[in-house]
Amino acid sequence: MDNSAVTIRQKSLLLADARTEKPALHKQFRRGEALIQAFLFFCGFLTIFTTVAIVIVLGRESLLLLRSEYLDASGTIHRISPVDFVNTTQWQPHRYELGIAPLVAATVMSSVMAMLVALPLGLGSAVYLSEYASPRTRNTLKPILEVLAGVPTVVYGFFALQFMTPLLKTLFGNGTVETFNLASAGIVMGIMILPLVASMSEDALSAVPRSLREAAYGLGSTKLETTIRIVLPAAISGIIASFIIAVSRAIGETMIMAIAAGARPNLTANPFESAWTMTGYIASISGGDLAYDTLDYNSVFVVGLLLFVMTFALNLLSRTVVAHFREVYD
Amino acid sequence: MANNVALFGVLFFSLLLCLLGSLSTPVIAARRGYSPKLGMLIGGLTGFAGTWFVAMVLWLVSSDSFGVIGGVIGGLAGLVALWKLGPDREVPQTSLPDGQALHRNVTARHLRGKLMRVLFLVSVTLALLALATLVWTIVNKTVGYTAVQYAVQPEALTINGQATGRTLDDLSENDLSLVLAEGVRVARLRVFVLQDVRGASQDEFSGLSQQSIEEVLAGRHYPAELADLPFNQLDTNQAAQILEANLSKSDLRQIVLDEIVQPQIVKGWSLWESLTNKSGIEHAALEKFPQARLEWHSWLNWKFISSPLDPRRPDATGLRPALVGSLMIILITILVAFPIGVGAAIYLEEYAGSSRLNHLIQINISNLAGVPSIIYGMLGLGIFVRALSDLTSGNILGTTTANGRTIASAAFTLALLILPLIIINAQEAIRAVPNSLRQASYGLGATQWQTIWHHVLPYSLPGILTGTILAISRAVGETAPLILIGAATYLTQDPTGPFSNFTALPMVIYRWTTYPQAEFGNAAAAAIVVLLVLLLSLNSIAIILRNRFSRRLS
Structure with a gap:
């Protein structure tokens, strides 16, 4: 009982102190909040990354097709060019x-x-x-x-x-x-x-x-x-x-x-x-x-x-x- | 006479023109002073009969396809002629109709309305019929008669050299053990003692068989006089005795079945055939498989769910590795996709301003939701299986599997696949939180994150969970990405962790469906039932959550 009275008294003192201080008008920077927000932004940004990754993976392997040289059994080298996709129906x-x-x-x-x-x-x-x-x-x-x-x-x-x-x-x-x-x-x-x-x-x-x-x-x-x-x-x-x-x-x-x-x-x-x-x-x-x-x-x-x-x-x-x-x- | 394709073509188009005739003619007939019902009848008949008439005439003189094309033109021409050339009973009115004419006009329009209403109803009915047929096709394949062949007929099992003449169910435990002692080699019996009585794994066998019975079977039942006998000198009778003393009747029966009787399903019939054409089945079975017996068999049973895969025998295969694989994949997918998805949703709903980047993220998410799943499979193949193979094969953590075609790769890929769905659903749930709640929290001095964590999230959690579960159930059924990732079609053992090679339920369904052996279709149907039950239970959890949520709102 005695204890709690002291705490309340201390608290009211603290409050009184706070009241005399100048109020902070600017938004306070909180590191924890900023970290959380950064993480959440990362989650959202991951979806952009997915799209980019799809384009990169598909694009890179497709480019590889155009760049590579394929050796067949008889030793002839074949190269594929983009026109090959449309100039035959096979x-x-x-x-x-x-x-x-x-x-x-x-x-x-x-x-x-x-x-x-x-x-x-x-x-x-x-x-x-x-x-x-x-x-x-x-x-x-x-x-x-x-x-x-x-x-x-x-x-x-x-x-x-x-x-x-x-x-x-x-x-x-x-x-x-x-x-x-x-x-x-x-x-x-x-x-x-x-x-x-x-x-x-x-x-x-x-x-x-x-x-x-x-x-x-x-x-x-x-x-x-x-x-x-x-x-x-x-x-x-x-x-x-x-x-x-x-x-x-x-x-x-x-x-x-x-x-x-x-x-x-x-x-x-x-x-x-x-x-x-x-x-x-x-x-x-x-x-x-x-x-x-x-x-x-x-x-x-x-x-x-x-x-x-x-x-x-x-x-x-x-x-x-x-x-x-x-x-x-x- | 024309072939079936042409016949169906003309049937289809004639019905279409019949419809067109009966929809358009009533109003025209009403305007000209005829009864709308008569107009409907004649219009429909003209469209239908005109098409068939011209088609048949053309079939007589020319080819099938000309018949179809000509039929359509003929039917159309008939209708146009009806509309244009029909004699007027009254002069068409230019001003608004009244009296009889008005009555006819309204009747005609209502007639058209009724017909279309029937059509709309038909399309719903067809949709429901499709669902019913889908379910029936699966059930039809899951139970039915099977022709079973035995290596040894159950009645021909011998005790002391004499056939029992009884069915398996009529044999007592003692009979069964005698049958075992007589029909199974001693080495096999010892394996069963080690495996089923001692519970040892295959690796321990060689070590254990050096020890004495007392050591091997400590705590189990065995005849006391055998205690000092080395295990590898156990003879058939003694081994069978030990099995009888320790195992239940059904276990013994199973061993007899597996080792001596060896039933094998040589052909399966569908439920429909089994119900409607039993004598035909008996006849066919007797003719093709004289040794076989006809038995009623449900392809979906506990043994099917709990046994390992067998790529050669549809009646012996189980799907335990696939089920275990699917469950592991779901678990990891949830662990990855849920936090990221909810995080992204919170960011977009609570933090994101209207900047260009945020707008781009939003559009991108809805576009990603429409990307075909097989593209995600290629993404997974390029990134998780190849580029990050050290991570997904567990090499980084010291476990070494050969490649990145693991449960982890599959789970990560599926997580990316369902991420947009989770985000969109979670966004909706968060958006439904009333703003007053947030403002009350801010008013009490809470920071933004405190507001979200203590008020927004708890309030929207049921909605978020519902959306997540629905997304997960999509992931469970996805097959195409798993093919690309390289899910195995056959595994000798269950996947043990995130870094083991795997197979999954939809994957085995795909494989079994494409096997030429018809009985694998039955196994696939049974596996589909398991998959659908899994999905239905996930969905019912979602519905329960949704109901609880709506109750809290009211």
Whole structure:
């Protein structure tokens, strides 16, 4: 008891002292706080470093491809120049032919097939969930769709090979459909991307304020007319952004392609044939131990660089679309 | 007649044109004075039938692809003709419609609305159907009938030279040990004594077998008269006796199965076939594998989860190394990504001003979230596997593995992969903290970091954890980066630490899916179930956290 009285007395004395001192007007420098802030900044900056590292790794190995000289069995020296990527349509690294067209064409074809499935169904689902479904239905269905989005892509690859390919074979005949084919992989990829499109578009649609819809109803529009002429145009930036993200996902999707699309360079317009997509090539070539600075090893990085540039450009594009076409209602 | 592809092409386009016809015609019909329902019917029919008619005519005279193209043009032409050439019953009104005309117009528009509503519903249904089919495909492969072949039929197991004629389950412990004594070589039996009774590892075997029974089996049951016998002079009967005295019936049964009966699955059928076509399966099994027996088998069982990998036999393989590898990777990924991700989010939300650099960081994060995972794999290959191989192979710390293709490399790569996701989610959680909380804290004289540490973080922690768990569950399922990093497809033993070579669940699923042996597909399906259960449990933790969070807010 006696003790605590002393402490309180001392404290009040200290306070009195403090009061007589001049107040510090400038912000006090605290070393601990500054250190913490520096660490947190470092954490944030690490993401920039990641991007830079991706560019450096992919770029350096790709440059290595252009700089290196490859000795074949007969003793001839081969060099690769940038024109070699476009002036042939053969992708045969072991024969020093690096025409990238077959890989890109297969990527485009599988992505187009995926979009044919994902965009109409995804947008349709989004419109239904946002405009027609009761809140209860929406709150049940949306999480279920998100489960679909959370399933690992290797599982979709299994699904493509075990379900979609046999289905296509029964529909179109064994002779027409190869065991590994772009169509099966592309359709399943569409199913994989569908929930992404549905979820993102639904967000965009439900962000359109109610007053707009009510104004349209007030002018005598039916529900469908309101949806198509008022709500969809108002949410168009978000919807387009979701489409672009979907394309970017499709281009970068690897496991479905590695499992179901087959492994051979093939420039074809027939979706029932097997063909290497860009990602499929990277995955199947990297399966074993890749020896450093061989043509195979370096070609993987060239394809990777192209893939990175394509997806990065698409992501930037989607940001720009959102920024430029966004309609803000309050 | 045309081939299937052309048939399906025409079917698809005819349905599309049927839709177009039934959507557009009602309004046109209403304007011209006809019933909208009639218009819808005729429009749909025109689109559908027009396409098929032209296609079939063209198939008779020319090729498949011309048929499809011509069909589309024909259907379109039919529709246009219907819209343009149909006779007017009333003169189209130029001003606003009223009376009957208004009624028809409204009916037509509502008709169109109803049709589109059905279409929207169909697309949701298709999406859900896809999910259902996905689940069914996996379940379909996980259980079903299998044809099992035995090296020795269970009824033909011999005791004192005579077949028992009973199933394994009917044999007593004593019977089992007699069977063992008769059917297994003595060296194998001694191994089982060392392994299962003593619990010794393989390296200790040679040392132990020099010692006496008393020393080897101290504390276990053994006949007292054998105490001084050197272990390596144990005969089959004695070894079987010791096994019987120490092991449970199910352990003994397992040894008999593994060593003598040796069941081997030679073919598996899917659940659908097993349920619908049992007689067909029996017939096929009898024909192709006369020695085999049909048994109901779940590919997902405890033995599958707990056994090591076997690259040759789908029925004997397990996935323990892959499961252990995946869990280790998750653990290290969390340890690396969580602090950095939350740190970056705190910086961006609490400290960062609107400088150019901060803006760049923000844009960069959302772009990184869209980079394909295989690119991260190449990043990991270039940096962690090659450039930093001394660190990731543990050479720096003295442990020497051959290369940088280790658990550490995989975990670091996956950490980089999910970092943007964690940051974005954590930022949202931090942004949801009301500003009044911060100001109250500042008002009491707290520094910025004290405010963050004592108020902002605790308040937003459930949200941050939810986001992190969702990001982690993405990392668990990633396969492409692991391929690039060089995950092994076959390991003889479990990974032991961050610096050992590894394999992971999605990796073995990928490998088994691509093996030509159909039964590996069953093993892959069972592994997928394990992976999905792992993901679902992670997600349910996230949902529980989210619910707790929202309860606290209200």
